[in-house]
Amino acid sequence: MKAGALTSWFGKSEIAPPADIESAALRSDRFRLEREGEWRRLDEIVTRMEGGGLRKVTDDDLLDLPRLYRIAASSLSVARETSLDAATIDYLESLVQRAWFQVYGPRQGFFRWFRGFIFGGWSRAVREIWLDICIALFAMVAGTLVGWLLVARDTEWFYRLVPVQFADERQPGASREVLQGTLDVTEGAGGLTAFAAYLFSNNAGVSILAFALGFAFGIPSILLLIHNTALLGAMLWLFAGADLGIEFAAWLSVHGTTELLGICLAGAAGLHIGRSMAFPGKLSVLDAAAASGRRGAVVMVGVVIMMIVAGLLEAFPRQLVEEPASRFAIGGTFLAFWLSYFFLYRPRDPLVST
Template identity: 45%
Template structure:
């Protein structure tokens, strides 16, 4: 019994300094996050963790004091998450998502984004040309009754692009919520359907494209193309960009399923899915912003020049945010 006590005392005396240092680093990280650790602490953390794990293994094998074993088990469990996992606070994680994760995922997915752009605007252009040359095509692309159709007059169509009633804030709030719900469903469907090699995603984008193109042709034929463009793109830059990104996320999943490369199909889906998840999560945020702009900005701003300025500014901001090269963490100045 005495030998065991002496052995436990010596074992602890030889290693306790490193345990206390590890404990001190973990407490700082728990209080202030990993950003609160110095470079010296970050460099020492993996080695101290491995030493603590080794000490725990030895302590268990020679049946040392149970208090020592319990202390080491707790210490190594706490340290594990900082060595191998992410223990950033929710606020830090959100900031990281918007600062690096989302734009990096979008800029890295430029090929599926370009494909989604073509799948949306290619059919839109085709439907525009067909409807402009024969208005009967409009009814092929639009099921049910649509008041803004080829039979509407110039005045009727123009009245839908402007509003003089500004006492509609409550109505617009409900309208924004409905728009966000509708558009986010389309985006999530475009993403979720990507598992079938991206084919349903392409079909969904094309369907929305022909709807948009034929709708645009009705106004263009009546000489309202300029007015409609401002009315549409004040929110459409953000909304259509989000739909394109959702389609790109679906194509990322479909590409992984169809062409896993050197990885297994499941491994390829896991790797691509993580980046695609960042893309679709950000796209939903964009749709929320677009719904607010559509419900408030588009309805309350009746000046065409302001609408065009707003649309152009939003396009520049999104392109800069996603594609302007930026320094990554760890890059040297």
């Protein structure tokens, strides 16, 4: 059987004739030559923007950037459909990806974003979830009362609510002197840095968990807030029973005004997401969750900052300042600062919209 018969029998030959290969090569070269000038110009503009931002790009280049990007994207689509050579396709894929980032990517660096976050973005996000903050605060107050009442009724609840690592000598039956000793200052600051790192890790973990649980319609976040503050209620009952309620409140206020407020904000951010999913209003559930998630994420970045501050306060001033009045002054100052920043500080021209 002749070669022509074999070709007609199987449809098409598996090996392209030399003429077809040459034609494809010519077509690819012609395609590239017709558009290569615009590709190279786009490449040069993107390279300058990657190296120095907008400072190294002229106004004419900025005006041409979207047009050149669309040409490159269209060329890539044609190159794929016509199966041009792999080198051309790889070059266009890389160029289009880099140009897309410059055309549609973020326009600000980290420091500009952080400046906008501090000077208005964070406080505005907190104010936008004020209703969820009220709900979270109510849950925390209720949890504190529940913890106090449970332990007052049955001291066995103390051991169920307070973890062993927090109880140590602070447990029912301890003398006033022993409890007072747990509130005294630490001699020197040696080892407090590691203690601060541990406290930050613990507090941040609780806050992140309270936020993450909000996706289950916010109910687990509320339960977590109640459980955590039930521990606080149990400890308040213990020290109040030994006539050390004021001293314990002063000891706690140094870091507690920052830490508890941060946990409240984290729980409120999670609750905000859950509430928006349960009651999306005119938006779809996904759109409502996305919008509340972005707002909650801004709040959570700030909560991490608050946990760092609380860890430092817990490890240093709280362990080195002895007088209750001084401790109350530190805690009250930070509480006034946070509340003023969140609810009174309202810049007219925010740098970054959240």
